[in-house]
Amino acid sequence: MLFRFTACTLLAATSLSAADSADVVIYGGTSGGITAAIQTARMGRTAILIEPTKFLGGLTTGGLGATDIGNKKAIGGLSREFYGNIHKYYSDAAKWKQQTRDDYFAKKHHGNSGAETTMWTFEPHAATEVYDAMLKEAGSKVTVIFSERLDLKKGVVKDGAKITKIIMESGREFTAPMFIDATYEGDLMAKAGVSYHVGREANNVYDEELNGVQVGHSKSHQFTKQVDPYVKKGDPSSGLLPGIEKDPGVEFSGDKKVQAYNFRMCTTDAPENRRDWEKPANYDERWFELALRNVEAGDSRISWAPSWMPNRKTDTNNNFAISTDFIGQNWDYPEADYETRAKIWQAHEDWQKGLMWTYAHHPRVPEAMRAAFQKLGLAKDEFNDNGNWPRQLYVREARRMIGGYVMTEKNCKRREIVEDSVGMGAYNMDSHNIQRYVTAEGFVRNEGDVQVGSRPYPVSFRSITPKAAECTNILVPVCLSASHIAYGSIRMEPVFMVLGQSAATAAIHAIEQGTIIQGIDYAKLKERLLKDDQMLDFESPPAPEVHSIKKTDLKGIIVDDAEAVLTGFESEGHTTGGFVEAGYRHDSDSLKGEQKARFIPALPKAGKYSVAISYSALSNRATNVPVTVHHADGETVITVDQKKKPAGANNFQPLGSFRFEAGKAGWVQISNEGTKGHVIIDAAQFVAE
Template sequence: MINFTFVIGVMVGVATVPDSQAATVEPERADLVIYGATSAGVTAAVQARRMGKTVILLEPGRHVGGMTSGGLGATDIGNKRAIGGIAREFYRRIGDHYARPESWTRQTRESYQEQRRSDAAEGEMWTFEPHVAEQVFRDMLKQSNVNVIFNARLDRTSGQGVRTEGGRIVSLRTLDGREYLGAMYLDCTYEGDLMAAAGVPYQVGREGNAVYGETLNGVQLGSTKHQFLRPVDPYVVPGDPASGLLPGVHAGPPGEHGQGDKRVQAYNFRLCMTDDPDNKVAWSKPERYDPLRYELLLRYLLAGQFDVINLSTPMPNRKTDTNNHGAFSSDNIGMNYDYPEGDDATRARIIQDHRDYQMGMMWFLANDPRVPESVRKRVARWGLSKDEFVDNDHWPHQLYVREARRMIGQTVMTEHHCRGTLKATDSVGMGAYNMDSHNVQRYVAVNRTVFNEGDVQVPVKPYPISFGAIVPKAEDCVNLGVPVALSASHIAYGSIRMEPVFMVLGQSAATAACLAIDGSNAIQKVPYADLRARLLADGQVLEWD
């Protein structure tokens, strides 16, 4: 039997290897082994090839680009001038695509700019269709001759997925039994699976404010963002606690203000919707549809509040990037707590539940006769884009994992760095977005109405991100970089965790890894002056005037 592994631009036949014979397969070797073809993984691979290193890019799924090609076309950035290097090159390539008249197949460029003031500046474009983003990434990888291996999922079941010796990763093994050896490794996954398997310490959930002397970490009572604006009863039978709580509302108190917990901010899918009749796929009812999941939403609608799809940013060709908005929307609040540490089966179940929830919500809004007719008409006008995610029933291939594990590395970025009261002197990129957390839990307030908790939105000025935040402590691992599940407190991570910043940090991590190889050093011992000089030469933005 022959399986096919895709090397960008070429299909290569690879013989299937039974587990019993896995040990006889010759390991594959490269200077740099990267796990996760997210946007950070792509920029890291391209940078390493430009520095003359051999690269193996392992992707657990079938696509490259992570959230950037997975529906997040409305780039969250804060200040575009903070983005340089290969990240800016990506957005310039997006701009080049949409500068061509033939790219506008379902509307004119002029009509799009009437909807949304042009986001082109110096040739870049910051809003785009998912398939365009993925093609740009694939083109960059092909042009750099990067060896990308798909369906290469880290073996997290046998205890043999990552072999270490003396604080150094020796090999990485995937579920198909193949082994990959590198001088340096990068974990570019949202989950931090390679980092965790290598024994590097990490945090899941929210630290208490006291841990790093912060004010926006831990439980955040009294938040008014994405909150219920009208009172909604949380009980199955309104007014009757004995009838039980509606789905999505948890029993018990939310915790003390500022107190740490293991809860994780909500995930969702960023839907690429369209109102073009020739390109629209109508909302469908999922097999596991449960109308009770939307009873809170129905009560909210009947109370006069409808804002579920209000954050639908126009994308080219009559499409959207639709994100969570309001008190009850696409965020599946409280249903992801087991995801960061979950095995593959647990994560698959959570991903399916999020898909069922969000698909069911859209079908409910468009079809349930109890929903006001004006709402049904407005939602039914939209549908999934027929020409997006064509191998996944037009549903995004990437769950928006806003936060999972966070490394405890050489430096921990905190609220103080984001506010500018503490400044990193070994910058490898800039953060510029709000300190941002989506809601974490939904509970019953003292007045017996439902209440969301955890949303934080606090503006920042651009600030440097420490090199020490993308590498472990030397005693934990000396040949690993972690530019995505990086070292930051919950609230600081909420500012850093933007796709263009991940691209920047992926490039910087790869640069440090290549310099470490050249000097036969631990990655932590790369002289910062050398790293800084190379990053600046490659167009990275490291400080703010």
């Protein structure tokens, strides 16, 4: 497989002295590795950036142009500078070939209005050009080495807990006082003897709710039809179709399985630049039988998610039940040797190319669906050295270090806030599906998809450094220390850029202070990070324009949404003010009739109570939300119009006065059955009369 490298990086690659030594050696030319190298140079030090392949930028230059952010305010430093440079790049009218700049921004694709000084969508080659320019500006202090892979058997030499040198398969050696592992796989970290985890932890390991096996959460990218999983329909003795497990495992338990990988395809609808989907030479229809059965069962959804980039191109991602994610076929990848990884990589490429041809041309696929998939094809002017196919597999998760501090969902929800921030995460806690299995009824389901909201949160310095007893001179900004579900939020390219820069800053501080990486003065590190415009923390919510209400400031007994018994209502919100405590939840205007929230108070005495519920009114809310009050005299159902502002104080809507027994016999339940529009749940109030 061939990869492109540009003139400026070629110059850097040929300028290394025989010593193969620098202040910081960075293994992995991902976005995090690039920002680490640039930051090292800007601090007056030298960096060697070793990239095992022949191209830089990882996913940022490898097809992922629809930047996942969560909250742009969380992105600072070199990361924001990169997106500012993307904006400058597209300010040049000559960069627009298939459409005009005004035409693109008029559609506000992926939140781009054109009015900002940053831009968050881009073509792969544009990201490469911007990175090359930034590296060229760093000058001779950054040396880029291509096509050198760590020797997985003897590649790390240590003196006690300190790495003294690393050795490539070619025998080439690199020395430095500080090392950074910026790969997606974490090979350098692992071979340095640093503890790590692969797969999902059980929920009870870090006192979480969203980790481990999550059968109940897999709803967004799920089968909507009953599809037979057996080679011969209805015959379990015939065996399962490829890629399907017998059962998912025990709910909330841990395993060694990782979320699905795919390629982020750059496609286009411009006929002169579009390459038609081709049937792979080794096409094996057995792998696509499940997709064909799903279509024949009536699932007519177009199973991909194209996000529009400039020049009528897309970043095309996974979507729905059977799409570009090669579910369950990557579990061995994180700890595999290079040969095994290459086979897994090729299997993913074969799957995705085969699926695209199947949906676009197979006679068992309805004509309308085939036409939809034929409308887009690979862009002929991207990845010219690789048959227009992306050069980077989306390794969403591999090894995760177990460092000085493990980031968990409590951090993502700001229920636990660290004080040694080196950057911020802000994206949803997002895990793609992990496996397919057979239900007790004999049908196929996906498992592992979890998408739950986060609040912008700081990422700990201790989460990018190992325990001192294991290694004293390595930083890990990509395979950092986080639980599976927290990593699902952190694992975004802009965040890797942020953490790569912070890792380099910390490495230089350790050199200058003459100490191990765990011993640096955090106050001085923080001072430098802020000087470099890194965003370390901000309160959201409440932001200045958003306010929340404490339970202690309200009358009566308050049951918050965080205390309610939930079926569904996984999406969290905090943008519309007036909510109780940390935020509210909503049904995402989906899965109607399947989601409900029960608020159960502990009433100190029997008697009459005035009951009310809190919600934030907006035009996208449902007008017919059914609310059931279960009281001593039976049940009363009230319909609430959540487009209208609540009639009571503090955004509470009175439901009436009811008699209750003491204890927890009574409750209020909000459902989304029969509703159209978003249903909000926030809090229930019980005031004794």
